[in-house]
Amino acid sequence: MKKIKVGIVGLGRLGKKHAENIAFRVPGAELMAACSIITEEVEWVRRNWGIKYGYTNFYDMLQNKELDAIVIASSSGEHCKQIEAALDAGFHVFCEKPLGISIEECKTAEKAVEKHPAKVFMLGFMRRYDPSYAYAKQKIDEGYIGEPYIIKATSIDPESAIQGVLKYAASSGGIFMDMAVHDIDLIRWYFGDIELDSVYASGRGFLHKEFEKYEDGDNACAMMTFKDGYIAMLHAGRTAPHGYHIETEIIGTKGTLRIGAIPEKNLVSIFNEDGMLKECVSGFLERFEQAYRLEMEEFINCIIEGRKPDITVYDGTKATEIAHAATRSFKEKKLITLR
Ligand SMILES: NC(=O)c1ccc[n+]([C@@H]2O[C@H](COP(=O)([O-])OP(=O)(O)OC[C@H]3O[C@@H](n4cnc5c(N)ncnc54)[C@H](O)[C@@H]3O)[C@@H](O)[C@H]2O)c1
Incomplete structure (x- = not known):
């Protein structure tokens, strides 16, 4: 071939x-x-x-x-x-x-x-191709949790990668564009190509004030309301001391799905003088290798x-539009209503 x-x-x-x-x-x-x-x-x-x-x-x-x-x-x-x-x-x-x-x-x-x-x-x-995220989509399509209406998403990069992030902070497009677009795409995927009605976002440079000169933050949250009242809550961060923390919860009319509730590195538990320890994945290359x-x-x-x-290319535009609205809300410190 x-x-x-x-x-x-x-x-x-x-x-x-x-x-x-x-x-x-x-x-x-x-x-x-x-x-x-x-x-x-x-x-x-x-x-x-x-x-x-x-x-x-x-x-x-x-x-x-x-x-x-x-x-x-x-x-x-x-x-x-x-x-x-x-x-x-x-x-x-x-x-x-x-x-x-x-x-x-x-x-x-x-x-x-x-x-x-x-x-x-x-x-x-790529998260759509991660076996766990893909499995969650299959379960939703099969009706396991009824109709999904709330999504809570957490994406926090490790603090150990902060210098690299700061280097490109001026051109990254901000925390919602650079990081939260993955969660935004998943929200659209799980809810089914849904249109955003409004977003309120807030955050700052809690550990790294340097982000604020780019009107960006090291941690930010957004509350999004979609058509028919569907809700998404996002936390995007860059300062996880414990590793790479990606966690998603999807709440439906008949149940809930959680993906990566504890961002475990593997099945090993370490028992020592500090108690019981589970290590976390170190970064995106490890968590999303497959x-x-x-x-x-x-x-x-x-x-x-x-x-x-x-x-499709249109999924890309939609994710950028939603990330833009969140970024605008973050910068202008007000609710952005789109429709
Ligand atoms: N899907 C994911 O999980 C994920 C993770 C990290 C980065 N990304 C995305 O991947 C892209 C790259 O990110 P990165 O962290 O690898 O960045 P990086 O800064 O480490 O690497 C950028 C690369 O692009 C090259 N480059 C830049 N402009 C170029 C040009 N005009 N011509 C030729 N080469 C050019 C640089 O030389 C460098 O090799 C970004 O768009 C980022 O948002 C996605």
């Missing part, structure tokens, strides 16, 4: 993981090219993984007609223009979240996807089988 030849842009924290998965763990895919503005990153993957082509300019990579698909894991502000250029150059495209930081950018991406209906476009809302591989498999299989993934 002919392998799908992939070029990746972005070899940072997540891009390197995607590159490794494509090179070694996704059947049907071959990592043929890698691009980053950081020359050493490109040289590293070429030297260590034997990748055929390396680029420091994204548009040079698009000239390579041996490639079939482009995976975009560059900084968020680059996504939409790179999506448009890659689709126009004739490639299938996978792009990391968020689709774009501004709604205008997202609309550009939507137009590009609509212009190339024969190409596969997929967005990296999801990153499975979403990439889905992208490649969609190309091979000539079908489209469930996640």
